[in-house]
Amino acid sequence: MPEVKKETGTFAVKKGLAEMLKGGVIMDVVTPEQAKIAEDAGAVAVMALERVPSDIRAQGGVARMSDPEMIIGIQQAVSIPVMAKARIGHIVEARVLEALEIDFIDESEVLTPADDVYHILKSEFKVPFVCGARNLGEALRRVGEGAAMIRTKGEAGTGDVVEAVRHIRQVSKDIQRVVSASPMELMTIAKEMGAPYELALQVKELGRLPVVNFAAGGIATPADAALMMVLGCDGVFVGSGIFKSDNPAKRAKAIVEAVAHYQDFKLVAEVSKGLGEAMRGQSVAQMEDKDKIADRGW
Amino acid sequence: MKIGILALQGAVREHRNLLRCLGVETVDVLNPHDLHGISGLILPGGESTTVGKLLVRYGLLEPIAEAGRAGLPIFGTCTGLILLSKYINGSAQPRLGLMDAHVERNAFGRQLASFEADMPIPALGDAPFHTVFIRAPYIEKAGGDVTTLLSLEDKILFAQQGNLLAAAFHPELTSDTRVHEYFLRIIATAQTSQ
Numbered sequence: 338m339p340e341v342k343k344e345t346g347t348f349a350v351k352k353g354l355a356e357m358l359k360g361g362v363i364m365d366v367v368t369p370e371q372a373k374i375a376e377d378a379g380a381v382a383v384m385a386l387e388r389v390p391s392d393i394r395a396q397g398g399v400a401r402m403s404d405p406e407m408i409i410g411i412q413q414a415v416s417i418p419v420m421a422k423a424r425i426g427h428i429v430e431a432r433v434l435e436a437l438e439i440d441f442i443d444e445s446e447v448l449t450p451a452d453d454v455y456h457i458l459k460s461e462f463k464v465p466f467v468c469g470a471r472n473l474g475e476a477l478r479r480v481g482e483g484a485a486m487i488r489t490k491g492e493a494g495t496g497d498v499v500e501a502v503r504h505i506r507q508v509s510k511d512i513q514r515v516v517s518a519s520p521m522e523l524m525t526i527a528k529e530m531g532a533p534y535e536l537a538l539q540v541k542e543l544g545r546l547p548v549v550n551f552a553a554g555g556i557a558t559p560a561d562a563a564l565m566m567v568l569g570c571d572g573v574f575v576g577s578g579i580f581k582s583d584n585p586a587k588r589a590k591a592i593v594e595a596v597a598h599y600q601d602f603k604l605v606a607e608v609s610k611g612l613g614e615a616m617r618g619q620s621v622a623q624m625e626d627k628d629k630i631a632d633r634g635w
Numbered sequence: 636m637k638i639g640i641l642a643l644q645g646a647v648r649e650h651r652n653l654l655r656c657l658g659v660e661t662v663d664v665l666n667p668h669d670l671h672g673i674s675g676l677i678l679p680g681g682e683s684t685t686v687g688k689l690l691v692r693y694g695l696l697e698p699i700a701e702a703g704r705a706g707l708p709i710f711g712t713c714t715g716l717i718l719l720s721k722y723i724n725g726s727a728q729p730r731l732g733l734m735d736a737h738v739e740r741n742a743f744g745r746q747l748a749s750f751e752a753d754m755p756i757p758a759l760g761d762a763p764f765h766t767v768f769i770r771a772p773y774i775e776k777a778g779g780d781v782t783t784l785l786s787l788e789d790k791i792l793f794a795q796q797g798n799l800l801a802a803a804f805h806p807e808l809t810s811d812t813r814v815h816e817y818f819l820r821i822i823a824t825a826q827t828s829q
Contacts, residue, residue: 341787343750350749353769353808357680357713360644379689381644381682416726416740417682418770440746440770463747597643597689598665 346463351485354418354441354465355549358382358486358572362562362593363551365389365576368407369414375579378589382418382441384574385411390447390494390630391577391616400448402430408437420467425634426452435464441486442466444479446633447493447576456634459483469553471504471631473511473540474530478635480548481533487546489570490631491554494577496618498555498564500631505552505568515540554631557582557615559595559608566599583613636822639664639673641699643689645681645714649807653815667698675708675822678715680769680805683740686714687729696729703733708798708825710818716801717772724775734799735778742773742790742803756793758784759813766792766804773803798825 344350361381366372372383387403388396402423412419418440423430425444430451434442444457446469459466460483469490470476476487489508491501511530515537518526527537539547552565553574562573573596579589591608598604626632640650642663651661654677662669664676676699678686690696703709703719709731711719718731720738743749749770753763766785774791777783785793792803793814798821806814 341752341754343752345748345750347751349751349767349808350746350769353767353805354746354749356646356649356808357682357769359646359648359681360642361682361685376684379685381685417684418746435747438745438747465746593685594689594692598693601665 348460348483348485351465352548355467355486358418358551359549360597361572362589362596363420363572363574364579364589365574366411366580369410371580371585372411372414372419374586375589376415376417378586379593380417380589381572382420383411383415384420384422384443384576386422389577389580391496391581391618392494393447394494394628402427402433402448405433405437408434408439412437422448423457424448425450426455426457428457431457431462431466435462439464444468444484446490446630450633456482467551469631469634470508472507472530473515473546474532475635476508476546476550477530477532477536477540480536480546484548486549486551488551488553488574491552491556492621492624493554493630495555495621495624496557496578496581496616497621498557498561499621501552501554501556501565502568504554504631505565505570508546508550509569512540512545516544555621556592557618559588559591559605559612562592563595563599563605566596572596577616581616588612588615636660636674637662637672638822639669639676641676641678641686641695641715643681643693644685645679646712646805646807647679649805650677650679653807653810653812657812657815657819659819664695665693667694670698670702673707674826675710675818676702677818678709678711678718679807680713680715683714683717684728687718690718691729696731700731700733703731703799706798706825706829708800708818708822709733710800710802710821712802712805712807713769713771716774716803719799719801720774734794734796734801735781736774736791736794736801737776738772739775740772741770743768743771746770754785754787754792756785759817764806764811764813765809767808768804771803774801795821
């Protein structure tokens, strides 16, 4: 057999991993024990972090990348992909996570931004990145920097799904606008959205984002998760919603099943029974703007 | 003719698109009754622990295994290869256990080791096939009835056993339809021999 030339860290293999996660649930975990519960419940990946978003909200202070020791503990505890968060613009936190051979980095607004002007140039890394977005322009700017996966931001740590819904509806509306535009209109629309033209053109040809798009931020129940799938997301991230509830193992399993069978409402009803109390949460409508996380990043 | 695609989780859309390019009707398989009337089944890539659990919870594992034993052609990619195999090193996770193969999960390492490469696959013709491996498994050893269609450094990456076809890579992530056409030929042969 002739010599085979293996190429690693290409955009195709980065995007490919995201494709394999579709229809799945990615769960925030802060210990190896929680990671095991998530894996046993059927999570497609876990997000290793030091504090779940609702605790970051409650405790305040600067939220940073997790302790590598904790990340390694989680990598050893499970066989599913392990993701971890780096601060927006924090090139070195991202390089540290890459050195730990993390499977996916979330350049996340949930942590305190390290750079208030630039996001990480993600195309320079071999490890894939996922980034948050509130609209198509923001999503395509992140893809332009090399993100291999997008998640709508929602409002993390609230247990209120309204922002996640607003963001996926906005992305869908923007995509519709690009798809129905004439070729002559596209450059102006790309300018208005702040989207790289070439990527806007790709969206027009594909009729969807060029990468996988998950929902995040405020998903607390199986019905919330199924709602995001009905609205066209490829999968969901659940942060505080699981381990801040009464019965994490049962709720995690129920959310996994609701996402796999999101069009089967009898099944969603069945798995929603007797889960105990969901995270208490806080209504986004009653929050002050300065407390909103989604506005971080641009 | 209709081909089922197990749609519990993973790269379902990509298989559906490739089969549509070949003019084949597909049906998403989510429940046992979806298996009625299909001529073949695809097990797409995804997370094998997740898919295995959902197969058990929704009573699909046994009906699919039964159909496979009765001769239904089944094609598994990546996670699908793991599910098809009888032996999974170091794991008791649910499986169909149809193919006489010992499989190693995440065999190349974590995501950083995921790769793409052109590989010669004589069964698909002269042109090399562009293979994409994502946290891929491989078959460490296989029984005498298993034909190796592609191997690299003694690792089996593409194999056939009767009506079962298993690939460690993801032909559905490319636009090359030759692996899917190969599966369609297995189905055609199975139908004429019935």
